[in-house]
Amino acid sequence: MTGDAEGARLDAAQVTALIEGVLTHAGSVPAQAADVARALTGASLRGVDSHGLRLLPHYTRALAGGRINPDPRAVIRQTAPATATCDADNGFGHWAGYLAVTRACALARQTGVAAISVTNSSHFGAAGAYVLQAAEAGLVAFAFSNSDSFVLPHDGTQPFHGTNPIAFAAPVAGARPYLLDMATSILPWNRIRDYETKGLTVPPDVAVDAQGQVATDPRAVAALLPFGGSAYGYKGAGLAGMIEVMSAVTTGMAHCSRLLHMAGSDMSTPRRLGQCYIVLNPDVFVPRADFTRGMADYLADLRAAPARDGRRVMAPGDREWAVEAERSRRGIPVNPGLMAELRGLAEAAGLEPL
Amino acid sequence: MTGDAEGARLDAAQVTALIEGVLTHAGSVPAQAADVARALTGASLRGVDSHGLRLLPHYTRALAGGRINPDPRAVIRQTAPATATCDADNGFGHWAGYLAVTRACALARQTGVAAISVTNSSHFGAAGAYVLQAAEAGLVAFAFSNSDSFVLPHDGTQPFHGTNPIAFAAPVAGARPYLLDMATSILPWNRIRDYETKGLTVPPDVAVDAQGQVATDPRAVAALLPFGGSAYGYKGAGLAGMIEVMSAVTTGMAHCSRLLHMAGSDMSTPRRLGQCYIVLNPDVFVPRADFTRGMADYLADLRAAPARDGRRVMAPGDREWAVEAERSRRGIPVNPGLMAELRGLAEAAGLEPL
Numbered sequence: 001m002t003g004d005a006e007g008a009r010l011d012a013a014q015v016t017a018l019i020e021g022v023l024t025h026a027g028s029v030p031a032q033a034a035d036v037a038r039a040l041t042g043a044s045l046r047g048v049d050s051h052g053l054r055l056l057p058h059y060t061r062a063l064a065g066g067r068i069n070p071d072p073r074a075v076i077r078q079t080a081p082a083t084a085t086c087d088a089d090n091g092f093g094h095w096a097g098y099l100a101v102t103r104a105c106a107l108a109r110q111t112g113v114a115a116i117s118v119t120n121s122s123h124f125g126a127a128g129a130y131v132l133q134a135a136e137a138g139l140v141a142f143a144f145s146n147s148d149s150f151v152l153p154h155d156g157t158q159p160f161h162g163t164n165p166i167a168f169a170a171p172v173a174g175a176r177p178y179l180l181d182m183a184t185s186i187l188p189w190n191r192i193r194d195y196e197t198k199g200l201t202v203p204p205d206v207a208v209d210a211q212g213q214v215a216t217d218p219r220a221v222a223a224l225l226p227f228g229g230s231a232y233g234y235k236g237a238g239l240a241g242m243i244e245v246m247s248a249v250t251t252g253m254a255h256c257s258r259l260l261h262m263a264g265s266d267m268s269t270p271r272r273l274g275q276c277y278i279v280l281n282p283d284v285f286v287p288r289a290d291f292t293r294g295m296a297d298y299l300a301d302l303r304a305a306p307a308r309d310g311r312r313v314m315a316p317g318d319r320e321w322a323v324e325a326e327r328s329r330r331g332i333p334v335n336p337g338l339m340a341e342l343r344g345l346a347e348a349a350g351l352e353p354l
Numbered sequence: 355m356t357g358d359a360e361g362a363r364l365d366a367a368q369v370t371a372l373i374e375g376v377l378t379h380a381g382s383v384p385a386q387a388a389d390v391a392r393a394l395t396g397a398s399l400r401g402v403d404s405h406g407l408r409l410l411p412h413y414t415r416a417l418a419g420g421r422i423n424p425d426p427r428a429v430i431r432q433t434a435p436a437t438a439t440c441d442a443d444n445g446f447g448h449w450a451g452y453l454a455v456t457r458a459c460a461l462a463r464q465t466g467v468a469a470i471s472v473t474n475s476s477h478f479g480a481a482g483a484y485v486l487q488a489a490e491a492g493l494v495a496f497a498f499s500n501s502d503s504f505v506l507p508h509d510g511t512q513p514f515h516g517t518n519p520i521a522f523a524a525p526v527a528g529a530r531p532y533l534l535d536m537a538t539s540i541l542p543w544n545r546i547r548d549y550e551t552k553g554l555t556v557p558p559d560v561a562v563d564a565q566g567q568v569a570t571d572p573r574a575v576a577a578l579l580p581f582g583g584s585a586y587g588y589k590g591a592g593l594a595g596m597i598e599v600m601s602a603v604t605t606g607m608a609h610c611s612r613l614l615h616m617a618g619s620d621m622s623t624p625r626r627l628g629q630c631y632i633v634l635n636p637d638v639f640v641p642r643a644d645f646t647r648g649m650a651d652y653l654a655d656l657r658a659a660p661a662r663d664g665r666r667v668m669a670p671g672d673r674e675w676a677v678e679a680e681r682s683r684r685g686i687p688v689n690p691g692l693m694a695e696l697r698g699l700a701e702a703a704g705l706e707p708l
Contacts, residue, residue, distance in 0.1 A: 079638040080466030082436035112434030113469040113632065117639045140604065153656055155665035160656065168596045170603070178599065180592040186582075203585065212662065227582065227589055228540075231557065235581055238534040238670040241656070242522045245532065249524070249648035250494065252640035257655050278467065278632060284433040285471045286606035294603035301611050302507055302514065302595070308566065311509035316592040 008339055009331030010354065015041045015053055018346060018354070022056060025349035026063045027070035032095040036125075039094040043126040044332045047323030048181070050190035051126035053332065057341045058263075059092070059123075065267025068092055068122050074099055082111035085251075086118045090270035093124030097143075097275055101130040104279040105137050112284035117251040118275035123147075123262055127167035128181030128320075134279050135169035135177035142278045143167040144246040148259040148271075151185045151224045151240060154233040157212025159223040161240040162256045163188060164247075169317075170282075172299065173292040176324075179317035184240040185224040192221050205229040247274040362693055363685030364708065369395045369407055372700060372708070376410060379703035380417045381424035386449040390479075393448040397480040398686045401677035402535070404544035405480035407686065411695045412617075413446070413477075419621025422446055422476050428453055436465035439605075440472045444624035447478030451497075451629055455484040458633040459491050466638035471605040472629035477501075477616055481521035482535030482674075488633050489523035489531035492642075496632045497521040498600040502613040502625075505539045505578045505594060508587040511566025513577040515594035516610045517542060518601075523671075524636075526653065527646040530678075533671035538594040539578040546575045559583040601628040 010018070019037035024030055036059060044052030062068045072091030076099070078084045084103055088096035100116045107114030124130070127143040134141035147162025163183040170178040186206045195202050196218035206229070209215040210222040214230065227236030240256075248255040251274030260271045282291045305313040327333075334342065343354050364372070373391035378384055390413060398406030416422045426445030430453070432438045438457055442450035454470045461468035478484070481497040488495035501516025517537040524532040540560045549556050550572035560583070563569040564576040568584065581590030594610075602609040605628030614625045636645045659667040681687075688696065697708050 080635070081464065082468070083466030083634075083638045085639055110435065111465060112437030113467055114436070115467040115634055140599065153659050153667045155662050156659045156667045157662055158660050160659045160667075168599075170599050178595070180596050182589045182592060186586055212660070227586070232540055232581070234668075234670075235536045238536060241532070241652075241670060242534050244652060245494070245522075245524050245649070249645060249652055250634070250636050250639050252644045252648065255648070255652045255655065257659075258651075278634075280437075280469055280604070280632075281434070282604050284437045285439055285604050290606045291603060294606065294609070295599070297612075298595075298598060298603055298609045301609065305507050305510045305514045305611075306512050306566070307509050308511055313507045313510045313514075314588075316588075316595060 007336065008334050010053075010334055011331045012041050012045055012328060014354075015044060015332055018342065018351065019053070019056055021351040022060055022345045022349045023063060025351075026060050028063055028092070029071045032070075032072070032092050035095040035098050036092050039097070039125045039129040041332075042129055042132070045324045045327050046128070046320035047327070048126050048128070048320070050188050053334065053342075054338050055123075055125060057345060060345060061267050062122065067267050067270055069270070076103055078107075082107055082114045084114075084116045086116055088118055088121040090120050090122065090272070093121040093273060093275065094129070096121045097124045097130040098133065100275065101133050101141065101143075101277050101279065104141070104277045105134050105139055108139055108279040108281045113278065113280045115276065115278045119251050119253055119272070120270065121273045121275055122271055123273065124275060126181055127165040128169070128179055130277065131167045131169035131181075132177060132179060135171045135179070138171050140170045140280045140282055141168070144243045144276045145273065146244050146247045146256050146259070148261045149257050150189050151226050152208060152212065152233070154226055154228075154237040157208075160257050161226070161237065161244065162259070163224070164240040164243040164256070166239065166243055170295060172295050176317065176321040178295065178299070178315060179320060184227050184236050184243065186227050186229060186236070187224065189224060192218050192224070246276045251276060361687055361689060363687050364407075365685045366395050366399055366682060368708075369398060369686055372696065372705065373407070373410055375705040376414055376699045376703045377417060379705075380414050382417055382446070383425045386424075386426070386446050389449040389452050390446050393451070393479045393483040395686075396483055396486070399678045399681045400482070400674035401681070402480050402482070402674070404542050407688065407696070408692055409477075409479060411699060414699060415621050416476065421621050421624055423624070430454075430457055432461075436461055436468045438468075438470045440470055442472055442475040444474050444476065444626070447475040447627060447629065448483070450475045451478045451484040452487065454629065455487050455495065455497075455631050455633065458495070458631045459488050459493055462493055462633040462635045467632065467634045469630065469632045473605050473607055473626070474624065475627045475629055476625055477627065478629060480535055481519040482523070482533055484631060485521045485523035485535075486531060486533060489525045489533070492525050494524045494634045494636055495522070498597045498630045499627065500598050500601045500610050500613070502615045503611050504543050505580050506562060506566065506587070508580055508582075508591040511562075514611050515580070515591065515598065516613070517578070518594040518597040518610070520593065520597055524649060526649050530671065530675040532649065532653070532669060533674060535670075538581050538590050538597065540581050540583060540590070541578065543578060546572050546578070600630045605630060
């Protein structure tokens, strides 16, 4: 652990070891714990703190309570030449996600495009983790997953959809992949809690109170508006619905409003979430050299686009890869509250003190 | 033609015959003209007027000028068990879109999922038309296409991405499909022209002037903001980029900022646009009865969600299918300016006067 003006930092190897140690102590088989560690450490490195190390205390409770199966047996079944299903046996969603995308990549190499659904999964962290694996292997990939209700439907007053993320990645020669990983709410739920902690007001047209009225006091916020806000939220809600169809209806799992709450008190009942991946091999459409040059030209033109004063135009992932470079060097910042929790978990697991 | 307080209306059969007659007179082979008529009439019926009948004068000019090949020979090549490419030989994008999605549907029935890229295409109208064909055949489909520069990148000051649409459709038993068809700009370009015609101001944070400053005077508007506006446009721009990768880079076609302008004066050079479709057969993931019930349950819960005063929560497509029912009965409204143009085209083509 190193300290600086912004607070304590843990290096990536420490974070990985901590997650693996805590989860295996809580009963998980090592392979699963390693996949959770890989997904969470990766998210923390990229600056996606909402889906990084901060989730470890929650996952430890979910494992201890029985919501998550400590020793799951995945059943992957190929259902057609280019498709498969993966029953995750209520194990960690991260482990199921990597398993599924690995299979989808192997299939896509044979069939050009492949799709895999995941059933009986749990929370999988940041959707970007899984498409990233595909892009690092030279493939193009989409990930879809739903969540419990946090977000109003357009013109609605009560939460219905989850923050339903879509992630997309494509390989870039000689650089980290093109990586889009976005919730279909305007902001993530965790950002509201962050405003509260810091005593800030929530920007207008982002969130609503329990009556469905736009709220700027973070303490009054009961739900999020869909991406697009009050006026154009039909697009954000439509994207959330597309993701619901892909990750719930097509997988045979329950949709958003029928899911157990992630942060609910029931830590013993599996949540039975769905995931869905589509992986494409660009080589079946264009020679690799053309794809590589096309990505490079597109990104060069985008980044060279004239920008507002003091800004520059960035591609999805540019900010994340810059943060990853910095955090790989300087460590992952951990706020004092989380650090105290992590110290407790490390001690309970008999690990070296942080 | 029937007239009412809101102006003249043409029934769908008249519109179809008009489009086919005008385009075949302008040199198109009948099969192509029929596909354009099907796509445009469908869009007009669903209320997507920006991508309906109003495009006929433009397409006629593009055909006359040589931008669009009047008698194209498509080359469809299967490139892997689940993928194909379709060279559209610079024909109409609508004809190429239906051809491509038809092949993708046939492939998906064998392989579970299929993807097809379209090269050397032209403008294809509303992306929803093609995914709709798949959903009507019981399949789930995505469509991606880019366009010439209309939309700022996030933090940019000059147009870069096109309005880059994504469309998604899924079958609903006993009803019209679930249909999402959205541009990744906040509003379509045509809406700005509509504000101008009506002497209205553009809503804030939707469009910018030539200097990249937010503009509300429609006459000053030079470009659109990405979906999400000044603050959250990184998501809309990210989606536009995802669509760019799928429809340009993966197909080997040029990206947004390197495309000839649709409305430019060069009507003789083919624009060489790309399209991409992914089609999935839900039967390879869940029994059809489960999929059907899942769609019905999701849509019933969504539509029953509590709504703001005087509104109701709708699913993507609900508004379009209601308009389709009304316009199938009462005809497609045509504004006086367009009607005058259409009368001229009909007369030039030797068709019955409108």
